[in-house]
Amino acid sequence: MRNDLLFWVWLNSLPKLSPRRKLLLLEYYRCPEAIWSAGREELRQGGLLTEEQLEPVVAPVWRQRAEEALRTINRMGIKTITMHDENYPVLLKKIYDPPVVLYMLGSFDREEKAVAVVGSRRASPYGRDTARNLAYDLARQGVTIVSGMARGVDSAAHRGAIEAGGRTVAVLGCGLDRAYPYENKELMKKIAGAGAVISEYIPGTPPLAQNFPARNRIISGLCLGTVVIEAGEKSGSLITADFSLDQGREVFAVPGNVGSKYSVGTNNLLKEGAKLVTGAADVLEELNLVQKFLKAEAEAKKTVNVLKGLDRWELELVKILEEEGSLHIDRIAARSGLSLNTVSSALTMLELKGLAEQLPGKVFRLRL
Amino acid sequence: MYSKVKSCGFMGIDGYIIEVEVDISNGVPGFEIVGLGDAAVKESKERVRAAVKNTGLEFPLKRITVNLAPANIKKEGSSLDLAIAVGLLKASGQMGEVDLEGYMFIGELSLDGEVKPVNGVLPMAICAAEKGLDSVILPQSNADEASVVKAIEVLPVKHISQVMAHFRGEKRIKSYSGDPNSIFNGRYEYDVDFADVKGQENVKRALEVAASGGHNLLMIGSPGAGKTMLARRLPTIIPALSFEEAIEVTKIHSIAGILPPGTPLVTQRPFRSPHHTISAVGLVGGGKYPKPGEISLAHNGVLFLDELPEFSRDALEVLRQPLEDGLVTISRVNVSLSYPANTTLVCAANPCKCGNFLDPDKECNCTPKEIQGYLGKLSGPLLDRIDIHIEVPSVRYRDLESEKKAESSEEIRKRVDRARKIQLERYKGLGIYSNGQLKASMLDRFCRLDQRGKELLRNAFERLGLSARAYSRILKVARTIADMEGTQCISPEHLAEAIQYRSLDRKYWRS
Numbered sequence: 001m002r003n004d005l006l007f008w009v010w011l012n013s014l015p016k017l018s019p020r021r022k023l024l025l026l027e028y029y030r031c032p033e034a035i036w037s038a039g040r041e042e043l044r045q046g047g048l049l050t051e052e053q054l055e056p057v058v059a060p061v062w063r064q065r066a067e068e069a070l071r072t073i074n075r076m077g078i079k080t081i082t083m084h085d086e087n088y089p090v091l092l093k094k095i096y097d098p099p100v101v102l103y104m105l106g107s108f109d110r111e112e113k114a115v116a117v118v119g120s121r122r123a124s125p126y127g128r129d130t131a132r133n134l135a136y137d138l139a140r141q142g143v144t145i146v147s148g149m150a151r152g153v154d155s156a157a158h159r160g161a162i163e164a165g166g167r168t169v170a171v172l173g174c175g176l177d178r179a180y181p182y183e184n185k186e187l188m189k190k191i192a193g194a195g196a197v198i199s200e201y202i203p204g205t206p207p208l209a210q211n212f213p214a215r216n217r218i219i220s221g222l223c224l225g226t227v228v229i230e231a232g233e234k235s236g237s238l239i240t241a242d243f244s245l246d247q248g249r250e251v252f253a254v255p256g257n258v259g260s261k262y263s264v265g266t267n268n269l270l271k272e273g274a275k276l277v278t279g280a281a282d283v284l285e286e287l288n289l290v291q292k293f294l295k296a297e298a299e300a301k302k303t304v305n306v307l308k309g310l311d312r313w314e315l316e317l318v319k320i321l322e323e324e325g326s327l328h329i330d331r332i333a334a335r336s337g338l339s340l341n342t343v344s345s346a347l348t349m350l351e352l353k354g355l356a357e358q359l360p361g362k363v364f365r366l367r368l
Numbered sequence: 369m370y371s372k373v374k375s376c377g378f379m380g381i382d383g384y385i386i387e388v389e390v391d392i393s394n395g396v397p398g399f400e401i402v403g404l405g406d407a408a409v410k411e412s413k414e415r416v417r418a419a420v421k422n423t424g425l426e427f428p429l430k431r432i433t434v435n436l437a438p439a440n441i442k443k444e445g446s447s448l449d450l451a452i453a454v455g456l457l458k459a460s461g462q463m464g465e466v467d468l469e470g471y472m473f474i475g476e477l478s479l480d481g482e483v484k485p486v487n488g489v490l491p492m493a494i495c496a497a498e499k500g501l502d503s504v505i506l507p508q509s510n511a512d513e514a515s516v517v518k519a520i521e522v523l524p525v526k527h528i529s530q531v532m533a534h535f536r537g538e539k540r541i542k543s544y545s546g547d548p549n550s551i552f553n554g555r556y557e558y559d560v561d562f563a564d565v566k567g568q569e570n571v572k573r574a575l576e577v578a579a580s581g582g583h584n585l586l587m588i589g590s591p592g593a594g595k596t597m598l599a600r601r602l603p604t605i606i607p608a609l610s611f612e613e614a615i616e617v618t619k620i621h622s623i624a625g626i627l628p629p630g631t632p633l634v635t636q637r638p639f640r641s642p643h644h645t646i647s648a649v650g651l652v653g654g655g656k657y658p659k660p661g662e663i664s665l666a667h668n669g670v671l672f673l674d675e676l677p678e679f680s681r682d683a684l685e686v687l688r689q690p691l692e693d694g695l696v697t698i699s700r701v702n703v704s705l706s707y708p709a710n711t712t713l714v715c716a717a718n719p720c721k722c723g724n725f726l727d728p729d730k731e732c733n734c735t736p737k738e739i740q741g742y743l744g745k746l747s748g749p750l751l752d753r754i755d756i757h758i759e760v761p762s763v764r765y766r767d768l769e770s771e772k773k774a775e776s777s778e779e780i781r782k783r784v785d786r787a788r789k790i791q792l793e794r795y796k797g798l799g800i801y802s803n804g805q806l807k808a809s810m811l812d813r814f815c816r817l818d819q820r821g822k823e824l825l826r827n828a829f830e831r832l833g834l835s836a837r838a839y840s841r842i843l844k845v846a847r848t849i850a851d852m853e854g855t856q857c858i859s860p861e862h863l864a865e866a867i868q869y870r871s872l873d874r875k876y877w878r879s
Contacts, residue, residue: 122731124731151735151736181735181736181737182737183735183736183737183740328761329570329868330567330568330569330570333569333570334569340569340570340573341573341849341861341865342861344570344573344864344865344868345860345861345862345863345864345865345868346864347864347868348828348864348865348867348868349864351831351832352824352827352828352831352832352864354831358874360719360725360726360759361726361727361759361761362570362758362759362761362871363761
C-alpha cells in the first residue's frame, strides 16, 4: 500500500471545498501530505481558502473519517487512482475540475475510448430499447459505454454493453460500498466485471441529491461524447449534456415523438444543434471510429447464416418481427395467419435460439 | 306416554338420522330438550309451543322431555322443529295410533304453524333413502330439491295442520315428483359465452389448455384488461357435470343454504369469486358449527380469486392442502368431517401496485423493487400449485372493433371434451382424472420426453432462466397440449408452447 494514500483520501473527502479548489491547493502545496501537516496559520497565509473552508481542513473529524474509509477501501479491494498517478484517465484530467482521487472497482485504461449513454430514469420502452441496442452496437465496436447506473435508460445501456460482451463503466453518486438504486446490486457486480464502477466519493457516502450533478461531469469527462436518449424537460441527463459541451466533447441526441413528454429534452437538444443519432454508425462516424465499423457489417452477414437453421414458421415470424419491431403475440398470430399454439411454440424456439426475446406483456421482438 | 319420530342432521355433506324421542309425564309442567342442541334447537321449544296452540291443538301442561339421539353429537339449526312438534302431538295422543316408523320429518315452524324451508334437504333426503325410509315430509319450498332422490316419496306441506290431517286419515298429502332428467338436460345454459370476448386470443388458448387438463391458472394483467370476464367463462368450456357430480355440488350448496329457490339440482359448474377480505375459515370452511367454505362451494367448478396478492396470507396458505387433496378435512375433538373441494383455481393479479407494468401505452410508476415485492408476496408453495401463468394485456380499441367472430364456448368445449376423455381413459384406476392432478411420481411414466424434448427443456432452463419449480409444471401442461392434439408423445413443439405459459418464471419478474 502506498503510504500517502491516507492524505489523498482525506483531501478528496473534505467538504465545503470544490474539486477545483482542491486541485488548486494541490498545485500550491505539491502533495496532500503538505496540506495535512500545514497549520491553520500557514493555510491562511496561502490565501487559497476562506475562513469557512479552513475549518474542515484542520478539523480532526475528517482525518478520522479518512482513516475509517481507508480501512473499507482495503477491505473491499477498492482501487484508488490519484491525480498524480500514471493511469489517471487522460480525458478526465483535461476537464476544469477533475476529482483528485477516483475510487474504482474493476479496471479502466487511461486512454480508453468511451461514449456516455444517458437518459431519463423514467424511460418508455422505446427509450430503454434504443439505449440497449445502441450500447450493444457501440460495445461491439470496442467502445466503452459509460453511464450512471440509474433506472431506465442508464441500466438499459449498461445491460446492452454487457450483453454484447463489451466494456462498460458506471459512475456513481455515492460510495462504492453501496449500490444505488438498490435493485441494481447484481448489475453493479456485472459492471465491475465487465469494466469498472467508479466514484469520487469515499466509501460510506450516501447517495445525496447534490452528488449527482457533480457525478455527471465525470460521466461526460471520461468520454469522447455523450448520447442522450429520452430526457424530460428538466432531466438530469441534460446536465450531463451541458457538461459535455463545456468540456468540449460531442453531444448526441436520439429523437423522440414530438408529443412524447419523455423526449422534450432530447428534441430540444437537437434544435440547439446536437448531432442526431439513429444508430451506432452516427456516433462512430462523428468520433472518427469508422474503420472499426466495417467489422460490424461482417457480423451482420453472420446472422444471415443463423436464419438458415429455421423452419418455415420461424422464418415467417422473423419476417413479421423485422417489419414491426416489437409485437404482441396475438397480433403476430393475426399477421401470420397461424394458429396460436403454432405461434407460441415457434416463438419459444426463436427465444431458445437467441433470435427473439420476450418483453413484459407477451410482447416479442428480434434480437439479431 | 312416549313417541319416537325421525328427522335428520348432517355431518360434512352427508346426512345422519336423528331420532326425536318425546316423553310426557306428570309433574311440574315444563319443556326440556336434551341432546346437545345449539341455540336454534333450544329455541324450538317456543316455536313448537306457539305453533301447536295456534293450530287449534292442545299443548299438554305436563312435564315434556325431548331427546335428540344420538345424544353425543351436536345438533344445529331449526330443521328439527317439525319432528319435535309431531312427536309431541303423537305422545299426547292427539294423532291417534299411527305408525311413523317409515317417515322422516324436516322443517322449521313459524308461530302460526306454517312449515318453513330449511337448508340441506338434499343430503337429508338421500340419507332417508339410504336408511330405507319410505317417505319424507318436508316444507313445500324444498320439494324440488328432494324430488331428485327417486327412491323416496316426497310429501311437501305448507302447514302443520296438513300433517295432522294426513295421519288422522282426513286428507292425504299429495306426493310430489319432479323429473330429474328433464332438469338435468338444460344444463348448457350459461348466461356468458366465449363468443362475447373479442381479442385476447392467447389468453383464450391458455384457458382452453387449463380446462382441458384441469390446470390451475394465474392471470396477470392491468386493471380493465378483462381478467374477470375471461375467468367467468371458464366453466362454460369445462365438460358438463355428470349426474353424480351435480348431486355432490347440490348437496354442498344445499347445506350452505345458497341453493336458489326452485332449483332442484345445480346443473352448471359453480363459479365462486369471494372478495379478497375473506377469512381463512370462509375460504376453506370450518367454524363452531362447521360449514363448507368457498373452495367447497366451488367443488367441481371454478374458484376465482381476483386481486390475489390482496388476500390475507393466512387465507391463501390454508388453500394449499385442499388444492392438493381435493378435500377439506375439519377436525374437532369428537368429530372429524370432510367437504369435497375438487376445484379449478383461477387467480387474477395486477402486475404491480399501479397496475400498468405490462401496459405498452401507460406509464408504470412502480420501482423494480415494488414490482418484485407485489407478486413476491405470493408464497412459493401456493404458486407451486398453479401450472399456468398468463399475461393479460389491455385490449386496444381496434381489437374490440375487429370483425372476426370469436369462437363460441360450445365449439371450444367439444375440443376440451375430447382431451378430457383421453385423460380419463389413461388414468383409469389411478384415482386421478386429469393431467393437473398428476403426482410427481407419475411424471416419469406419463410425461416421457424424447431426446429432442429433453434437450429443448435443458436449453430453455439455461437460456430463459426458468426456475426449477417450473419443470414439472411444464411437463404436465405439455402433456395436456399433446392430449388436445390427440397424440401419444410429447413433442418439442408441445413443450415449447407450455414454456410460454410460465410468465412468472421469466427473468423480468425477478430482476
